[in-house]
Amino acid sequence: MSKFRIAVHITPRKGLLDPQGKAVTDALHTLGFSEVKNVHVGRYIIIETDAYDAIAAEEAVTEMCEKLLANPVTEDFEIESAVPA
Amino acid sequence: MKFGIVTFPGSNCDYDAYHAVTEILGEEAVYLWHKDHDLRGSDVIILPGGFSYGDYLRAGAIARFSPIMQEVVAHASSGAPVICICNGFQIACEAGLLPGALMRNSHLQFVSAQVRVRVENSGTIFTNLYETNEVLRIPVAHGEGRYVASDDVLDALENDARVIFRYADAKGNISADANPNGSERNIAGIISEGGNVLGMMPHPERACSPLVGSSDGVRLFESILARVAA
Numbered sequence: 285m286s287k288f289r290i291a292v293h294i295t296p297r298k299g300l301l302d303p304q305g306k307a308v309t310d311a312l313h314t315l316g317f318s319e320v321k322n323v324h325v326g327r328y329i330i331i332e333t334d335a336y337d338a339i340a341a342e343e344a345v346t347e348m349c350e351k352l353l354a355n356p357v358t359e360d361f362e363i364e365s366a367v368p369a
Numbered sequence: 370m371k372f373g374i375v376t377f378p379g380s381n382c383d384y385d386a387y388h389a390v391t392e393i394l395g396e397e398a399v400y401l402w403h404k405d406h407d408l409r410g411s412d413v414i415i416l417p418g419g420f421s422y423g424d425y426l427r428a429g430a431i432a433r434f435s436p437i438m439q440e441v442v443a444h445a446s447s448g449a450p451v452i453c454i455c456n457g458f459q460i461a462c463e464a465g466l467l468p469g470a471l472m473r474n475s476h477l478q479f480v481s482a483q484v485r486v487r488v489e490n491s492g493t494i495f496t497n498l499y500e501t502n503e504v505l506r507i508p509v510a511h512g513e514g515r516y517v518a519s520d521d522v523l524d525a526l527e528n529d530a531r532v533i534f535r536y537a538d539a540k541g542n543i544s545a546d547a548n549p550n551g552s553e554r555n556i557a558g559i560i561s562e563g564g565n566v567l568g569m570m571p572h573p574e575r576a577c578s579p580l581v582g583s584s585d586g587v588r589l590f591e592s593i594l595a596r597v598a599a
Contacts, residue, residue: 300517301551303475352434355427355463357470358517 285334288341289369293362294354295326329353338366370594372398373411375441375457377432382418382454382574389574390415394590403435413450413593414441416457418510418572428471428513429459438464450494450593451566455511458558458568467561467568468526469518471511475551479512483582484549486557486571487537490530493560494596495567498588504541505534505585507571509549514570516552516559526559534558534569 296302308323331348335341345363354361372390376383383400390398399409403421408414421432432438438460445451445466453461461467474480483506491501499505518526526532534557538547543555550570558569573586 300472301475301515303473303477303551307477352430353426355430355470357462357468357519358472 285336287369288333288335288338288366290331290333290341290345290366291364292329292331292345292349292353293326293364294329294349294359295324295361297358297360300358326359332369335366341366370396370412371410372396372413372415373401373408374398374415374417375401375403375437376417377403377419377421377435377460379421379423380417380419380456382456382572385572386415386417386454386574389577389586389590393577393587394594396594401437403432403437406436406440408437408440408444411444413452414444415574416441416451416453416460417574418455418457421456421460424456424513427459427463429456429461429463432456432460433464442466445561445563445566448563448565452495452589452593453566453568454572454574455509455514455570458570459513461566461568466566467559468522469516469559471513471570472515472517473513474511474515474549479510480514480549481508481510482549483508484557484571485537485539485547486534487541487543489532489535492530493533493564493567493592495560495589495592496533497596498592502541504537504539505576506583507573507576507586508582509571511550511570514550514552516556516570518553523553523556526556527554529562531560531562531564532556532558533560533567534571 535555576583576586
């Protein structure tokens with residue numbers, strides 16, 4: 285077993301109303317960043333885990349996302365490549 | 370009849386539910402600790418409101434994995450009644466007892482207010498003492514109460530008469546103005562496919578006495594007694 289570090293990005297499902305992203309977009313417009321089209325606010329999770337190899341670590345984290353870290357009804361997730369920790 | 374009220378770390382409506390059951394209904398109630406595996410002979414389970422586990426990750430996401438939830442899911446699978454109020458509704462959706470999810474209110478603000486809901490189906494074990502289309506006054510208090518689901522799921526809920534309460538105005542009209550959180554199709558409460566699990570954001574246990582502004586919630590609990598006793 286080796287130690288790995290994996291980052292996960294969780295974002296609101298595209299097409300669903302994202303009031304938080306809309307509020308931040310409006311605030312940025314108020315600040316003068318009128319070129320901003322859209323903002324989506326999500327979560328960034330860093331997982332440090334033991335695994336046999338990087339592939340096994342990524343598979344485990346994918347399962348964690350499906351079962352707990354992301355809501356399958358309202359959120360999408362992307363995991364970054366595992367890096368040795 | 371015995372009601373089991375689950376206490377998670379962060380639950381805060383368990384005492385209100387206990388009061389409604391024992392003082393208003395005159396039935397027996399027990400608190401069930403989230404770490405236990407025993408429903409202690411409860412006939413009806415209540416998942417109360419609050420902020421279980423501080424709403425960490427997502428509201429209800431962690432509570433779903435509490436030991437007691439295995440027993441609650443088994444209880445629900447056996448067809449026995451489960452009432453999931455506010456945070457309880459969020460937990461039930463996370464646990465897959467009910468479809469959909471509760472998201473941040475569309476206006477981003479916590480809403481604590483008396484609202485009105487229209488009874489959409491009085492043929493359930495939770496609503497048989499109400500009239501269909503009757504308008505009830507029941508309070509809400511939540512930051513994440515916007516009900517969302519895919520259009521297919523929403524259509525199925527409506528076609529199967531599983532939408533039980535909708536936010537409405539005093540005359541029973543369903544409008545955006547009457548919707549306190551931006552819920553899809555003004556949905557305030559739904560039941561499971563088997564009809565024995567109720568999820569709702571409004572708090573019927575806080576509408577059980579004229580002293581607190583409304584006693585429209587009493588008949589929800591009485592409906593269960595009436596149906597099970599029948």
